[in-house]
Amino acid sequence: MSALTLDAVEVAYGGRPAVTAFSDEIASGEWVGLIGPNGAGKSSLLRAIVGLVPSAGRIAVDEEALADLEPRRRAQLIAYVPQEPLIPDDMSVFEYVLLGRTPYVGYFGAESAHDRRVVASVIDRLRLGEFAQRFLGSLSGGERQRVVIARALAQEAPILLLDEPTSALDIGHQQQALELVTELREHSGLTVISAMHDLTLAGIYTDRLVMLDAGRIVAAGPATEVLTAERLGEVFHVCVTVDVDPDDGAVVVVPRRGFPVT
Amino acid sequence: MSTTASPVDTDVVGEAVTSDVMATVDEVVATERRREIRWLLIGAVFLVVATIVGASIGPAGPPAWRVPLAMLDHLPFISVDSGVSDSEWNIIWQIRMPRVVLGVLVGAMLSAAGAGYQGVFRNPLVDPYLLGAAAGAGLGATLMLTTGRDVTTDWPIDPVQLVAFAFALGTVAITYSVGASFGGRRSGATLVLAGVAVVSFATAVQTFILQRNLDVVREVFQWILGRLSGATWTDVATVTPYVAVSAMVLMLHRRHLDVFRVGDDEAATLGVSVRRTRLVIVIAATLGTAAVVSVSGLIGFVGLVVPHVVRLMAGASYRLVIPLSLLFGGGFLVLADVLGRQLMSPAETPIGVITAFIGAPFFIYLLRTRQVAG
Helix, strand or coil: CCCEEEEEEEEEECCEEEEEEEEEEECCCCEEEEECCCCCCHHHHHHHHCCCCCCEEEEEECCEEHHHCCHHHHHHHEEEECCCCCCCCCCEHHHHHHHCCHHHCCCCCCCCHHHHHHHHHHHHHCCCHHHCCCEHHHCCHHHHHHHHHHHHHHCCCCEEEEECCCCCCCHHHHHHHHHHHHHHHHHHCCEEEEECCCHHHHHHHCCEEEEEECCEEEEEECHHHHCCHHHHHHHHCCCEEEEECCCCCCEEEEECCCCCCC | CCCCCCCHHHHHCCCCCCHHHHHHHHHHHHHHHHHHHHHHHHHHHHHHHHHHHHHHCCCCCCCCCHHHHHHHHCCCCCCCCCCCCHHHHHHHHHHHHHHHHHHHHHHHHHHHHHHHHHHHHCCCCCCCCCCCHHHHHHHHHHHHHCHHHHHHCCCCCCCHHHHHHHHHHHHHHHHHHHHHHHHHCCCHHHHHHHHHHHHHHHHHHHHHHHHCCHHHHHHHHHHHHCCCCCCCHHHHHHHHHHHHHHHHHHHHCHHHHHHHCCCHHHHHHCCCCHHHHHHHHHHHHHHHHHHHHHHHCCCCCHHHHHHHHHHHHHCCCHHHHHHHHHHHHHHHHHHHHHHHHHHCCCCCCCHHHHHHHHHHHHHHHHHHHHHHHC
């Protein structure tokens, strides 16, 4: 019920193209991982979808072109977790998550009882109950990440964009954050698009990968097709071997010493 | 992939909420509401006490302790024998009260405007004069008190206030358009820099004019330094509409200011029209600031520090910061004015000196205790 259509999307900063002719159809409930080296255009694409940077081409949710929507309506459809969210130290977890209800609060309005119930539900689901009154400044990195995701979920948008959701986290918290997204997706049918650096995790958790290089799609499809040693060598200039686990088909990218063979 | 999941809207709120968490949230909300009411009461009491103190103390007039009684006596349906004669009451009502009320309006306005500016620019060092309201008013007043004097001597009304007001608004408008042309519409930072440039320019022009009119330097400085002395009910009536509109707009944007705390980008993804909302708040804050500056001159420190003191006492949410800045800012300026009158009586100490003199140490004290605690 909430498919995202991207048709020839272009993003440019002062004439320098960041994303070129990006077209894709992201099915409702699908999780797409955007991968690619630094500067490939992953963040720019996410920012274009959420309307933070101007873009050409067409971006639509279920045939509703986002360009025609009011900011509030757009925010009801798409939630966005930036790479480095600004976290006010002196705001409580509850207040922060409650800000996620902004798209539903009238210009001069206040949050309703329903808004608070949604926030309570999200806080509950993300096991943040004991933190509700704590200040954001007192939380650890992993806790903060959960709080930011909670804020995005409180938006009740069917589409969730995550920009490098795990880049600041250790391996354990990375896994917890991704498991959380999986769980939420199963629970609420969220459509998720995430930019990711860890190729192995991207392959394991997402349904489909889209690899960008210099703003263009260079490969798209399941991890087994996209993550090949040769392509990674070309795109990332990295020397890796790629193993496929015979039991569950997980694609494991293993860095090796040396220069890429291209 | 789960294709069986039901729509998000109906699913997020469901039996998933354990009664525990719902109870916790209800409790958080109730505690917060009680805390808000408590602080608003404290602020209101502070303001009332400051007003009574401001009206009670001064040279001439009845003994200070009789004044509150006389004030009670003048309330409807209340009759108290205060022992204050009609001529004494006249001193209180015609001389002290306008000054006290103007002090409340100016202090409240500068503090709330400062809080608003700090909020939209997410910059704790910002005060309501940032975009040039004070520099513009100062320049306008200087022009009127120097070259303009020859022209306006025969005029029935003294246009200094009006010109100062117009220059204050004009200067901020220039800052905004300069900042916007650098791309400041997207980021508040460029607007702040534009403010620095425009303020320096206006101040330079003003200094240049003063340099060539040394005979009025004293008058101009007295104007600029800020004062509540000689305030009349006319002054109060002049600023009240602007202050009322400005304060109301700021009050109505408290929630927006809280959204701004998470950054422009995230505010935008939450559906806030960042540019437009920032402009509305800046216009409101500037209108009120320009009005009070053109009547009372440049009273420093209040707009910068009162919002911070409020944050340190009652928390950083603008739900409380704006109304408490109004209440505490108004009360604080009245008390500072009382001190200014008494300190070197009968000479008056400029109120800007007093605000900095009490405000700064108190601010440092709060910062220290908070750091130890937090």
